[in-house]
Amino acid sequence: MTLSPADESVSPATGTGRFLPRRERNPTGDGRRTVTATIALAVAVVLPFLVPGITGLLVVAAIFFLVSLGLTLLMGHAGQVSLGQTLFMAIGGYGAGALTLSWHWPTTVSAIAAAALSGAVAFVLGRLFLRLRGYYFALATLGLAVATQSLASGWTGLTGGPSGMVAIPSLQLAGYTVFSDRANYFVLLVAGILAAAFMANVKRSQTGRVLTAIGHDPGAASMLGINTARYKTMAFVVSAVLASLGGSMYAFYLRFMSPEVLSVTVAFSIVIMLALGGARTLVGPLLGALIIQGLPIAGQSFALWEPLVAGLLLIVVMTYLPRGIWGTFTAYLRNAARRRDSH
Numbered sequence: 355m356t357l358s359p360a361d362e363s364v365s366p367a368t369g370t371g372r373f374l375p376r377r378e379r380n381p382t383g384d385g386r387r388t389v390t391a392t393i394a395l396a397v398a399v400v401l402p403f404l405v406p407g408i409t410g411l412l413v414v415a416a417i418f419f420l421v422s423l424g425l426t427l428l429m430g431h432a433g434q435v436s437l438g439q440t441l442f443m444a445i446g447g448y449g450a451g452a453l454t455l456s457w458h459w460p461t462t463v464s465a466i467a468a469a470a471l472s473g474a475v476a477f478v479l480g481r482l483f484l485r486l487r488g489y490y491f492a493l494a495t496l497g498l499a500v501a502t503q504s505l506a507s508g509w510t511g512l513t514g515g516p517s518g519m520v521a522i523p524s525l526q527l528a529g530y531t532v533f534s535d536r537a538n539y540f541v542l543l544v545a546g547i548l549a550a551a552f553m554a555n556v557k558r559s560q561t562g563r564v565l566t567a568i569g570h571d572p573g574a575a576s577m578l579g580i581n582t583a584r585y586k587t588m589a590f591v592v593s594a595v596l597a598s599l600g601g602s603m604y605a606f607y608l609r610f611m612s613p614e615v616l617s618v619t620v621a622f623s624i625v626i627m628l629a630l631g632g633a634r635t636l637v638g639p640l641l642g643a644l645i646i647q648g649l650p651i652a653g654q655s656f657a658l659w660e661p662l663v664a665g666l667l668l669i670v671v672m673t674y675l676p677r678g679i680w681g682t683f684t685a686y687l688r689n690a691a692r693r694r695d696s697h
Contacts, residue, residue: 420600424593430633433569438495446601476594480587518612632678
């Protein structure tokens with residue numbers, strides 16, 4: 355990656371700067387995105403009423419959308435593959451469950467407290483792990499995934515062991531019990547929109563451009579005075595908080611949390627979701643979650659082959675569509691628009 359002095363400047367003292375030229379605003383493109391987003395929102399609102407039978411699938415997909423969304427910064431921009439999201443799901447699920455069951459905390463406060471704890475744990479682990487590069491970091495986070503599953507099974511006093519934590523209360527909002535699939539869906543729809551808007555702002559900010567530069571060439575970024583570990587730790591903390599909220603919502607929705615949800619297979623599935631949809635996009639994690647969570651719909655016997663099918667899909671996508679399904683689709687639309695405008 356070559357950083358041109360004419361386009362990019364960095365302050366060695368602060369480790370910040372404008373790494374990439376700012377994109378010029380395109381009113382036509384902004385208008386198209388607004389129209390597309392409005393249509394997508396309208397479809398999302400009416401979908402549970404039009405096809406009520408898939409509302410449960412949409413709820414679980416929305417939960418894993420939250421879990422994988424934070425990785426778009428860490429994996430898509432900073433270039434670090436993390437397999438440790440199940441650790442923060444565990445903190446969110448078991449933590450919020452324990453606070454509501456044992457301490458009788460309100461469910462929303464419990465979820466926020468668990469998310470704050472996840473952020474603190476991610477900060478500490480990030481300072482330790484994020485100096486590692488490439489597959490060393492991936493292996494370190496794989497160790498977290500293995501340890502998480504083991505702790506969830508063995509720490510019976512807190513987690514209930516292999517039997518899981520049961521009778522977790524449903525989410526309570528303003529005195530209303532969020533119990534049904536449809537109610538959980540709309541809560542998660544709002545949460546997903548807010549999380550996506552936050553991530554979009556971060557990606558457009560200086561922090562997003564810095565992370566992109568680090569992902570392209572961490573050595574060049576370091577030579578310019580950028581504290582790469584600091585920025586990657588920040589991205590790791592964001593991914594942990596969103597994963598924790600996803601874990602809390604999973605526990606409140608099913609009123610149950612078990613080691614099965616936190617297996618190493620699930621840890622790999624989260625990364626597969628992101629890679630399938632597109633690691634640098636906001637829609638990609640949702641598309642990937644819908645694909646992976648929707649595979650068992652084909653039938654119980656097919657569900658046994660889900661890991662194999664997911665793996666084959668990943669191989670095909672990474673070989674022929676390295677930007678992911680949604681990333682490749684949007685790139686094709688942009689190129690087609692440029693060709694049309696040039697004529």
